[in-house]
Amino acid sequence: METKELEQLLNDVREFVVEELVPLENQLMQDGWEAVLPTLREKRKIVKSQGWWLPQMSKDIGGLGLSVAEFGRMSEILAWSPTGHYCFNAQAPDAGNIEILHQYGTDEQKAQFLQPLANGETRSCFSMTEPEHAGSNPTIMSTTAVKEGDSWIIDGHKWFTSAADGSAFAIVMAVTKPHAEKVYARASMIIVPTDTEGFNHVRRIKIMGEAGEDWASHSEIRYEDCRVPLENLLGGDGEGFVIAQQRLGPGRIHHCMRFIGMAERSLHLMCSRAAERELSPGVPLGSKQTIQNWIADSRAEINASRLLVLDAARKIDEVGTKAARNDISIIKFYTANMLMRVVDRAIQAHGALGVTDDTLLSWFYRHERGARIYDGADEVHRRVVARNELKPFGVKVT
Protein backbone atom coordinates (compact mmCIF):
# COMPACT_ATOMS: atom_id res chain seq x y z
CA MET A 1 0.00 0.00 0.00
CA GLU A 2 1.28 3.52 -0.79
CA THR A 3 2.55 5.39 2.29
CA LYS A 4 -0.01 8.17 1.90
CA GLU A 5 -2.87 5.70 1.55
CA LEU A 6 -1.69 3.74 4.60
CA GLU A 7 -1.41 6.88 6.74
CA GLN A 8 -4.95 7.91 5.74
CA LEU A 9 -6.25 4.44 6.59
CA LEU A 10 -4.52 4.47 9.99
CA ASN A 11 -5.91 7.94 10.76
CA ASP A 12 -9.43 6.85 9.85
CA VAL A 13 -9.14 3.69 11.95
CA ARG A 14 -7.75 5.69 14.90
CA GLU A 15 -10.74 8.02 14.69
CA PHE A 16 -13.13 5.06 14.59
CA VAL A 17 -11.53 3.44 17.65
CA VAL A 18 -11.66 6.66 19.66
CA GLU A 19 -15.17 7.69 18.63
CA GLU A 20 -16.96 4.34 18.40
CA LEU A 21 -15.13 1.91 20.71
CA VAL A 22 -13.72 3.95 23.59
CA PRO A 23 -17.27 4.96 24.70
CA LEU A 24 -18.08 1.24 25.21
CA GLU A 25 -15.28 0.70 27.70
CA ASN A 26 -17.16 1.66 30.83
CA GLN A 27 -19.90 -0.88 30.13
CA LEU A 28 -17.28 -3.50 29.28
CA MET A 29 -15.45 -2.91 32.56
CA GLN A 30 -18.58 -2.89 34.71
CA ASP A 31 -20.83 -5.47 33.02
CA GLY A 32 -18.46 -7.69 31.04
CA TRP A 33 -17.92 -8.81 27.45
CA GLU A 34 -21.38 -10.25 26.79
CA ALA A 35 -23.05 -6.99 27.77
CA VAL A 36 -21.28 -5.12 24.94
CA LEU A 37 -21.44 -7.93 22.38
CA PRO A 38 -24.66 -6.79 20.61
CA THR A 39 -23.13 -3.32 20.14
CA LEU A 40 -19.86 -4.83 18.93
CA ARG A 41 -21.77 -6.73 16.26
CA GLU A 42 -23.14 -3.41 15.00
CA LYS A 43 -19.63 -1.91 15.02
CA ARG A 44 -18.41 -4.86 12.97
CA LYS A 45 -20.96 -3.96 10.30
CA ILE A 46 -19.54 -0.43 10.15
CA VAL A 47 -15.99 -1.80 9.86
CA LYS A 48 -17.10 -4.00 6.95
CA SER A 49 -18.90 -1.17 5.20
CA GLN A 50 -15.72 0.95 5.44
CA GLY A 51 -13.70 -1.82 3.76
CA TRP A 52 -11.46 -2.31 6.82
CA TRP A 53 -12.55 -5.88 7.59
CA LEU A 54 -9.95 -8.63 8.19
CA PRO A 55 -7.08 -6.22 7.58
CA GLN A 56 -4.36 -8.85 8.03
CA MET A 57 -5.59 -11.22 5.32
CA SER A 58 -5.54 -11.22 1.55
CA LYS A 59 -8.40 -9.94 -0.56
CA ASP A 60 -9.33 -13.39 -1.92
CA ILE A 61 -11.05 -14.24 1.38
CA GLY A 62 -12.48 -10.80 2.01
CA GLY A 63 -9.49 -9.18 3.74
CA LEU A 64 -7.81 -5.84 3.26
CA GLY A 65 -4.49 -7.38 2.20
CA LEU A 66 -2.09 -5.48 4.46
CA SER A 67 1.47 -6.77 4.79
CA VAL A 68 2.67 -8.00 8.19
CA ALA A 69 4.42 -4.65 8.84
CA GLU A 70 1.39 -2.61 7.71
CA PHE A 71 -0.99 -4.63 9.85
CA GLY A 72 1.45 -4.28 12.75
CA ARG A 73 0.89 -0.53 12.67
CA MET A 74 -2.87 -0.96 12.55
CA SER A 75 -2.74 -3.53 15.37
CA GLU A 76 -1.23 -0.93 17.68
CA ILE A 77 -4.13 1.43 16.96
CA LEU A 78 -6.76 -1.29 17.46
CA ALA A 79 -5.25 -2.15 20.85
CA TRP A 80 -6.02 1.33 22.18
CA SER A 81 -9.34 -0.20 23.23
CA PRO A 82 -9.93 -3.84 24.29
CA THR A 83 -12.60 -4.44 21.63
CA GLY A 84 -10.56 -3.11 18.67
CA HIS A 85 -9.20 -6.34 17.24
CA TYR A 86 -12.53 -8.14 17.65
CA CYS A 87 -14.41 -5.44 15.73
CA PHE A 88 -12.01 -5.85 12.78
CA ASN A 89 -12.00 -9.69 12.93
CA ALA A 90 -8.29 -9.57 13.72
CA GLN A 91 -8.49 -11.13 17.19
CA ALA A 92 -6.50 -14.10 18.43
CA PRO A 93 -6.93 -17.02 18.16
CA ASP A 94 -9.10 -16.58 15.05
CA ALA A 95 -6.44 -14.55 13.23
CA GLY A 96 -3.94 -17.43 13.55
CA ASN A 97 -6.53 -20.06 12.64
CA ILE A 98 -7.58 -18.08 9.57
CA GLU A 99 -3.95 -17.92 8.47
CA ILE A 100 -3.30 -21.65 8.74
CA LEU A 101 -6.64 -22.66 7.22
CA HIS A 102 -5.87 -20.31 4.34
CA GLN A 103 -2.41 -21.78 3.87
CA TYR A 104 -3.01 -25.47 4.57
CA GLY A 105 -6.77 -26.06 4.26
CA THR A 106 -8.31 -28.19 1.51
CA ASP A 107 -10.99 -26.62 -0.69
CA GLU A 108 -13.66 -28.34 1.41
CA GLN A 109 -12.12 -27.13 4.70
CA LYS A 110 -11.92 -23.62 3.33
CA ALA A 111 -15.59 -23.65 2.33
CA GLN A 112 -16.80 -25.24 5.57
CA PHE A 113 -14.54 -23.63 8.18
CA LEU A 114 -12.40 -20.81 6.78
CA GLN A 115 -14.89 -18.69 4.88
CA PRO A 116 -17.52 -18.38 7.66
CA LEU A 117 -14.67 -17.50 10.04
CA ALA A 118 -13.25 -14.91 7.67
CA ASN A 119 -16.75 -13.47 7.21
CA GLY A 120 -17.13 -13.15 10.99
CA GLU A 121 -20.13 -15.51 11.07
CA THR A 122 -18.28 -17.92 13.37
CA ARG A 123 -15.44 -17.98 15.88
CA SER A 124 -12.83 -20.64 16.57
CA CYS A 125 -10.26 -21.78 19.13
CA PHE A 126 -6.90 -23.50 19.27
CA SER A 127 -6.46 -26.45 21.63
CA MET A 128 -2.88 -27.47 22.30
CA THR A 129 -1.87 -26.94 25.96
CA GLU A 130 -2.58 -29.69 28.49
CA PRO A 131 -2.74 -29.19 32.26
CA GLU A 132 -0.73 -32.36 32.93
CA HIS A 133 2.31 -31.39 30.81
CA ALA A 134 4.61 -28.39 30.46
CA GLY A 135 3.20 -26.34 27.60
CA SER A 136 6.73 -25.01 27.05
CA ASN A 137 7.62 -28.41 25.62
CA PRO A 138 4.48 -29.38 23.70
CA THR A 139 6.17 -32.41 22.13
CA ILE A 140 5.15 -34.17 25.35
CA MET A 141 1.42 -34.49 24.91
CA SER A 142 -1.17 -37.06 25.99
CA THR A 143 -3.95 -36.20 23.54
CA THR A 144 -4.17 -38.81 20.81
CA ALA A 145 -6.07 -39.13 17.57
CA VAL A 146 -6.43 -42.67 16.28
CA LYS A 147 -7.73 -43.66 12.86
CA GLU A 148 -10.78 -45.94 12.91
CA GLY A 149 -12.52 -46.54 9.58
CA ASP A 150 -13.13 -43.15 8.05
CA SER A 151 -12.77 -41.27 11.34
CA TRP A 152 -10.24 -39.86 13.78
CA ILE A 153 -11.07 -40.71 17.38
CA ILE A 154 -9.67 -38.05 19.69
CA ASP A 155 -9.06 -38.47 23.42
CA GLY A 156 -7.35 -35.89 25.58
CA HIS A 157 -7.49 -33.15 28.15
CA LYS A 158 -6.74 -29.52 27.21
CA TRP A 159 -6.87 -26.21 28.96
CA PHE A 160 -6.38 -22.57 28.13
CA THR A 161 -8.27 -23.17 24.92
CA SER A 162 -8.94 -19.45 24.57
CA ALA A 163 -12.32 -18.31 23.25
CA ALA A 164 -13.72 -21.88 23.13
CA ASP A 165 -16.98 -20.65 24.67
CA GLY A 166 -19.24 -20.02 21.67
CA SER A 167 -16.70 -21.21 19.08
CA ALA A 168 -17.89 -23.20 16.09
CA PHE A 169 -14.78 -25.37 15.95
CA ALA A 170 -11.45 -26.06 17.57
CA ILE A 171 -8.16 -26.82 15.88
CA VAL A 172 -6.80 -29.56 18.11
CA MET A 173 -3.22 -30.67 18.38
CA ALA A 174 -3.07 -34.45 18.91
CA VAL A 175 -0.49 -37.22 18.63
CA THR A 176 -1.24 -39.23 15.49
CA LYS A 177 2.18 -40.81 14.87
CA PRO A 178 3.48 -41.80 18.32
CA HIS A 179 6.35 -43.83 16.87
CA ALA A 180 7.72 -41.27 14.45
CA GLU A 181 11.47 -40.97 14.95
CA LYS A 182 11.45 -37.19 15.31
CA VAL A 183 9.34 -35.96 18.23
CA TYR A 184 8.28 -32.93 16.16
CA ALA A 185 6.74 -35.25 13.58
CA ARG A 186 4.36 -37.01 15.98
CA ALA A 187 1.48 -34.55 16.27
CA SER A 188 -1.13 -33.29 13.82
CA MET A 189 -3.79 -30.61 13.72
CA ILE A 190 -7.38 -31.76 13.44
CA ILE A 191 -10.46 -29.60 13.03
CA VAL A 192 -13.18 -30.49 15.54
CA PRO A 193 -16.61 -28.82 15.35
CA THR A 194 -17.58 -28.00 18.94
CA ASP A 195 -20.98 -29.66 18.55
CA THR A 196 -19.28 -33.02 17.95
CA GLU A 197 -20.21 -35.64 20.53
CA GLY A 198 -17.21 -36.06 22.85
CA PHE A 199 -16.18 -32.40 22.72
CA ASN A 200 -16.84 -31.69 26.38
CA HIS A 201 -16.55 -28.12 27.60
CA VAL A 202 -15.62 -28.43 31.28
CA ARG A 203 -15.42 -24.80 32.45
CA ARG A 204 -14.28 -21.29 31.73
CA ILE A 205 -11.18 -20.91 33.87
CA LYS A 206 -11.23 -17.95 36.25
CA ILE A 207 -8.34 -15.55 35.63
CA MET A 208 -7.64 -13.36 38.66
CA GLY A 209 -11.27 -13.58 39.69
CA GLU A 210 -12.89 -13.32 36.25
CA ALA A 211 -14.09 -16.28 34.19
CA GLY A 212 -15.14 -14.04 31.29
CA GLU A 213 -17.39 -15.28 28.55
CA ASP A 214 -17.62 -15.83 24.82
CA TRP A 215 -14.45 -14.63 23.05
CA ALA A 216 -13.02 -13.16 26.28
CA SER A 217 -12.52 -16.47 28.09
CA HIS A 218 -10.23 -19.48 28.39
CA SER A 219 -11.64 -22.99 28.67
CA GLU A 220 -10.82 -26.43 29.91
CA ILE A 221 -11.93 -29.11 27.43
CA ARG A 222 -12.09 -32.88 27.55
CA TYR A 223 -12.05 -34.75 24.25
CA GLU A 224 -13.65 -38.09 25.00
CA ASP A 225 -14.11 -40.59 22.21
CA CYS A 226 -14.57 -37.56 19.97
CA ARG A 227 -15.07 -38.71 16.39
CA VAL A 228 -14.48 -36.53 13.31
CA PRO A 229 -14.00 -37.45 9.63
CA LEU A 230 -10.47 -38.20 8.38
CA GLU A 231 -10.85 -35.22 6.04
CA ASN A 232 -10.68 -32.92 9.10
CA LEU A 233 -6.91 -33.33 9.27
CA LEU A 234 -5.33 -29.93 8.58
CA GLY A 235 -2.17 -30.27 6.48
CA GLY A 236 -0.30 -33.57 6.53
CA ASP A 237 -0.27 -36.33 9.13
CA GLY A 238 2.53 -35.41 11.57
CA GLU A 239 2.78 -31.80 10.34
CA GLY A 240 1.20 -30.21 13.44
CA PHE A 241 4.35 -28.53 14.71
CA VAL A 242 5.41 -27.29 11.27
CA ILE A 243 2.03 -25.56 10.93
CA ALA A 244 2.14 -24.30 14.53
CA GLN A 245 5.47 -22.64 13.87
CA GLN A 246 4.05 -20.93 10.80
CA ARG A 247 1.07 -19.74 12.87
CA LEU A 248 3.27 -18.16 15.49
CA GLY A 249 5.46 -15.89 13.32
CA PRO A 250 3.06 -13.18 12.12
CA GLY A 251 0.91 -13.94 15.20
CA ARG A 252 3.68 -12.69 17.46
CA ILE A 253 3.94 -9.44 15.50
CA HIS A 254 0.19 -8.96 16.05
CA HIS A 255 0.54 -9.68 19.78
CA CYS A 256 3.58 -7.43 20.23
CA MET A 257 1.97 -4.50 18.43
CA ARG A 258 -1.10 -5.06 20.59
CA PHE A 259 1.16 -4.83 23.64
CA ILE A 260 2.52 -1.53 22.32
CA GLY A 261 -1.01 -0.17 21.77
CA MET A 262 -1.99 -1.08 25.33
CA ALA A 263 1.19 0.44 26.68
CA GLU A 264 0.46 3.67 24.78
CA ARG A 265 -3.02 3.76 26.30
CA SER A 266 -1.62 3.09 29.78
CA LEU A 267 0.91 5.91 29.36
CA HIS A 268 -1.90 8.20 28.21
CA LEU A 269 -3.90 7.29 31.32
CA MET A 270 -0.83 7.83 33.51
CA CYS A 271 -0.18 11.30 32.03
CA SER A 272 -3.86 12.31 32.35
CA ARG A 273 -3.85 11.28 35.99
CA ALA A 274 -0.52 13.00 36.63
CA ALA A 275 -2.00 16.22 35.26
CA GLU A 276 -5.39 16.03 37.03
CA ARG A 277 -4.54 14.69 40.46
CA GLU A 278 -3.45 17.35 42.91
CA LEU A 279 -1.30 16.44 45.90
CA SER A 280 -2.00 19.90 47.30
CA PRO A 281 -3.52 23.02 45.68
CA GLY A 282 -1.63 23.78 42.47
CA VAL A 283 0.72 20.79 42.87
CA PRO A 284 -0.20 18.05 40.40
CA LEU A 285 1.20 14.54 40.72
CA GLY A 286 3.08 15.15 37.47
CA SER A 287 5.22 17.83 39.12
CA LYS A 288 7.04 15.10 41.05
CA GLN A 289 10.20 13.72 39.52
CA THR A 290 9.40 10.09 40.32
CA ILE A 291 6.24 10.30 38.19
CA GLN A 292 8.17 12.15 35.48
CA ASN A 293 10.74 9.36 35.44
CA TRP A 294 8.01 6.74 35.07
CA ILE A 295 6.57 8.71 32.17
CA ALA A 296 9.94 9.24 30.46
CA ASP A 297 11.01 5.61 30.91
CA SER A 298 7.66 4.41 29.55
CA ARG A 299 7.92 6.64 26.48
CA ALA A 300 11.47 5.46 25.77
CA GLU A 301 10.58 1.77 26.22
CA ILE A 302 7.45 2.01 24.05
CA ASN A 303 9.34 3.74 21.23
CA ALA A 304 12.18 1.23 21.40
CA SER A 305 9.68 -1.66 21.34
CA ARG A 306 7.90 -0.28 18.30
CA LEU A 307 11.12 0.01 16.31
CA LEU A 308 12.09 -3.55 17.24
CA VAL A 309 8.72 -5.00 16.26
CA LEU A 310 8.41 -3.12 12.98
CA ASP A 311 11.91 -4.24 12.08
CA ALA A 312 10.98 -7.88 12.80
CA ALA A 313 7.77 -7.46 10.75
CA ARG A 314 9.77 -6.08 7.83
CA LYS A 315 12.06 -9.12 8.02
CA ILE A 316 9.08 -11.50 7.98
CA ASP A 317 7.74 -9.71 4.89
CA GLU A 318 11.15 -9.80 3.19
CA VAL A 319 12.74 -13.12 4.19
CA GLY A 320 9.98 -15.14 5.88
CA THR A 321 9.19 -16.35 9.39
CA LYS A 322 11.98 -18.92 9.68
CA ALA A 323 14.80 -16.52 8.88
CA ALA A 324 13.33 -13.94 11.27
CA ARG A 325 13.08 -16.38 14.19
CA ASN A 326 15.65 -14.69 16.43
CA ASP A 327 14.03 -11.28 15.95
CA ILE A 328 10.60 -12.75 16.69
CA SER A 329 11.88 -14.18 19.99
CA ILE A 330 13.48 -10.85 20.95
CA ILE A 331 10.29 -8.84 20.42
CA LYS A 332 8.10 -11.35 22.23
CA PHE A 333 9.82 -11.20 25.61
CA TYR A 334 10.98 -7.59 25.27
CA THR A 335 7.56 -6.08 24.54
CA ALA A 336 5.62 -8.30 26.98
CA ASN A 337 7.89 -7.12 29.80
CA MET A 338 7.70 -3.53 28.59
CA LEU A 339 3.90 -3.73 28.73
CA MET A 340 3.93 -5.07 32.28
CA ARG A 341 6.29 -2.32 33.45
CA VAL A 342 4.23 0.45 31.85
CA VAL A 343 0.90 -0.89 33.13
CA ASP A 344 2.35 -1.32 36.62
CA ARG A 345 3.69 2.25 36.68
CA ALA A 346 0.32 3.54 35.49
CA ILE A 347 -1.47 1.57 38.22
CA GLN A 348 0.90 2.96 40.84
CA ALA A 349 0.37 6.51 39.60
CA HIS A 350 -3.41 6.04 39.96
CA GLY A 351 -3.13 4.94 43.59
CA ALA A 352 -6.14 2.92 44.82
CA LEU A 353 -8.05 3.82 41.66
CA GLY A 354 -5.43 1.88 39.69
CA VAL A 355 -6.45 -1.47 41.16
CA THR A 356 -10.20 -0.95 40.63
CA ASP A 357 -12.23 -1.75 37.53
CA ASP A 358 -12.95 1.96 37.13
CA THR A 359 -10.08 2.34 34.65
CA LEU A 360 -8.87 0.04 31.85
CA LEU A 361 -5.64 -0.69 33.71
CA SER A 362 -7.05 -3.66 35.61
CA TRP A 363 -8.31 -5.14 32.31
CA PHE A 364 -4.83 -4.81 30.81
CA TYR A 365 -3.22 -6.36 33.88
CA ARG A 366 -5.71 -9.23 34.27
CA HIS A 367 -5.85 -10.10 30.59
CA GLU A 368 -2.22 -9.48 29.72
CA ARG A 369 -0.18 -10.74 32.67
CA GLY A 370 -0.28 -13.92 30.64
CA ALA A 371 1.59 -12.13 27.83
CA ARG A 372 4.86 -13.22 29.41
CA ILE A 373 3.63 -16.84 29.38
CA TYR A 374 1.56 -17.52 26.23
CA ASP A 375 3.08 -17.87 22.76
CA GLY A 376 6.27 -18.95 24.45
CA ALA A 377 7.24 -17.97 28.00
CA ASP A 378 9.93 -15.28 28.32
CA GLU A 379 12.52 -17.83 29.35
CA VAL A 380 11.99 -19.94 26.24
CA HIS A 381 12.46 -16.95 23.93
CA ARG A 382 15.48 -15.71 25.86
CA ARG A 383 17.00 -19.15 25.41
CA VAL A 384 16.60 -18.88 21.60
CA VAL A 385 18.38 -15.52 21.59
CA ALA A 386 21.12 -16.61 23.98
CA ARG A 387 21.70 -19.72 21.88
CA ASN A 388 22.33 -17.59 18.79
CA GLU A 389 24.60 -15.21 20.65
CA LEU A 390 26.65 -17.98 22.26
CA LYS A 391 26.95 -20.17 19.18
CA PRO A 392 30.06 -18.40 17.81
CA PHE A 393 31.67 -18.87 21.23
CA GLY A 394 31.15 -22.62 21.13
CA VAL A 395 28.74 -22.72 24.08
CA LYS A 396 25.91 -25.19 23.68
CA VAL A 397 22.67 -23.93 25.24
CA THR A 398 20.58 -26.73 26.74
Ligand SMILES: Cc1cc2nc3c(=O)[nH]c(=O)nc-3n(C[C@H](O)[C@H](O)[C@H](O)COP(=O)(O)OP(=O)(O)OC[C@H]3O[C@@H](n4cnc5c(N)ncnc54)[C@H](O)[C@@H]3O)c2cc1C
Ligand atom coordinates in the same frame (compact mmCIF):
# COMPACT_ATOMS: atom_id res chain seq x y z
C1 LIG B 1 -3.90 -15.96 28.66
C2 LIG B 1 -3.44 -17.26 28.06
C3 LIG B 1 -4.01 -17.70 26.88
C4 LIG B 1 -3.63 -18.93 26.33
N1 LIG B 1 -4.26 -19.40 25.19
C5 LIG B 1 -3.95 -20.62 24.73
C6 LIG B 1 -4.68 -21.18 23.61
O1 LIG B 1 -5.58 -20.53 23.03
N2 LIG B 1 -4.40 -22.46 23.22
C7 LIG B 1 -3.45 -23.21 23.85
O2 LIG B 1 -3.24 -24.35 23.43
N3 LIG B 1 -2.73 -22.72 24.89
C8 LIG B 1 -2.97 -21.46 25.35
N4 LIG B 1 -2.29 -20.97 26.44
C9 LIG B 1 -1.31 -21.80 27.12
C10 LIG B 1 0.13 -21.37 26.84
O3 LIG B 1 0.50 -21.70 25.53
C11 LIG B 1 1.01 -22.05 27.91
O4 LIG B 1 0.66 -21.53 29.18
C12 LIG B 1 2.50 -21.86 27.66
O5 LIG B 1 2.93 -22.59 26.54
C13 LIG B 1 3.34 -22.28 28.87
O6 LIG B 1 3.01 -23.58 29.26
P1 LIG B 1 2.63 -23.91 30.77
O7 LIG B 1 1.59 -22.97 31.23
O8 LIG B 1 2.33 -25.35 30.86
O9 LIG B 1 3.94 -23.55 31.62
P2 LIG B 1 5.21 -24.53 31.83
O10 LIG B 1 5.65 -25.08 30.53
O11 LIG B 1 4.87 -25.44 32.94
O12 LIG B 1 6.30 -23.48 32.31
C14 LIG B 1 6.17 -22.80 33.57
C15 LIG B 1 7.22 -21.72 33.63
O13 LIG B 1 8.51 -22.31 33.59
C16 LIG B 1 9.43 -21.46 32.97
N5 LIG B 1 10.10 -22.19 31.87
C17 LIG B 1 9.50 -22.93 30.90
N6 LIG B 1 10.43 -23.42 30.04
C18 LIG B 1 11.62 -23.00 30.50
C19 LIG B 1 12.97 -23.16 30.06
N7 LIG B 1 13.27 -23.88 28.95
N8 LIG B 1 13.97 -22.58 30.77
C20 LIG B 1 13.68 -21.84 31.88
N9 LIG B 1 12.42 -21.65 32.33
C21 LIG B 1 11.42 -22.21 31.67
C22 LIG B 1 8.64 -20.25 32.45
O14 LIG B 1 8.77 -19.17 33.35
C23 LIG B 1 7.21 -20.73 32.45
O15 LIG B 1 6.28 -19.67 32.63
C24 LIG B 1 -2.63 -19.71 26.98
C25 LIG B 1 -2.04 -19.24 28.16
C26 LIG B 1 -2.43 -18.03 28.71
C27 LIG B 1 -1.80 -17.57 29.99
